[in-house]
Amino acid sequence: MSREHYAHFQAITTRWKDNDVYGxxxxxxxxxxxxxxxxxxxxxxxxxDIHRGASIGLCVESHCRFDAPIEFPDAVHAGLRVSRLGNSSVRYEIGLxxxxxDKPAAEGWFVHVFVDRQSRRPAALPDSLRAALAKLLRE
Incomplete structure (x- = not known):
């Protein structure tokens, strides 16, 4: 997917330590x-609230396809969209x-299941999260 398919972007600065021996x-x-x-x-x-909130998101699935190398000191523009918004789960799609x-160096997905912090049982997405995530929903 190209940049226009993503609803939100964040610039991430690569660090010297991100590079491996292959450059x-x-x-x-x-x-x-x-x-x-x-x-x-x-x-x-x-x-x-990652420290005290009643629910937390746990990663249950992730995937990445690598299409082109990223090298320090590149700035990575991480595109984010939501392809599925369930009761307690969300599937994000990311383009780096x-x-x-305009073409991504890498694309992938990441699935969160939101659970009660104490019991670790699935819990409905809090309203504030659901509203924010709905703005990223692209099918």
Missing amino acids: HVNNVEYYSYFDTVINTFLIREGGL FREHD
């Missing part, structure tokens, strides 16, 4: 970028773009 960002860092764009959005736009590219 490009190591694959494990891409999942960190996924976490960064998703959780920044949930905290800033959805009011998620190099600063001036």
Whole structure:
């Protein structure tokens, strides 16, 4: 997908330590970028309280396809959209773009199931999160 398919973007600065011995960002860092764009959005736009909130999101599935290398000191533009918004779960789709590219260097998905912090049982998405996530919904 190209940039216009994503509803929200966040710039993420690569770090020197992100590169591996082959001279490009190591694959494990891409999942960190996924976490960064998703959780920044949930905290800033959805009011998620990661320290004391009644519900928390647990990752139950993730995937990444690598199409082009990202290298330090690239700025990554992480595109975010929601493809499914359930009662207690959400599937995000993420595109990682190099600063001036319209085609993603990597694309993936990430599924959160929101659970009660104490019991770890599925819990309905809080209204503030649902409202924020609905703005990202693209089918």
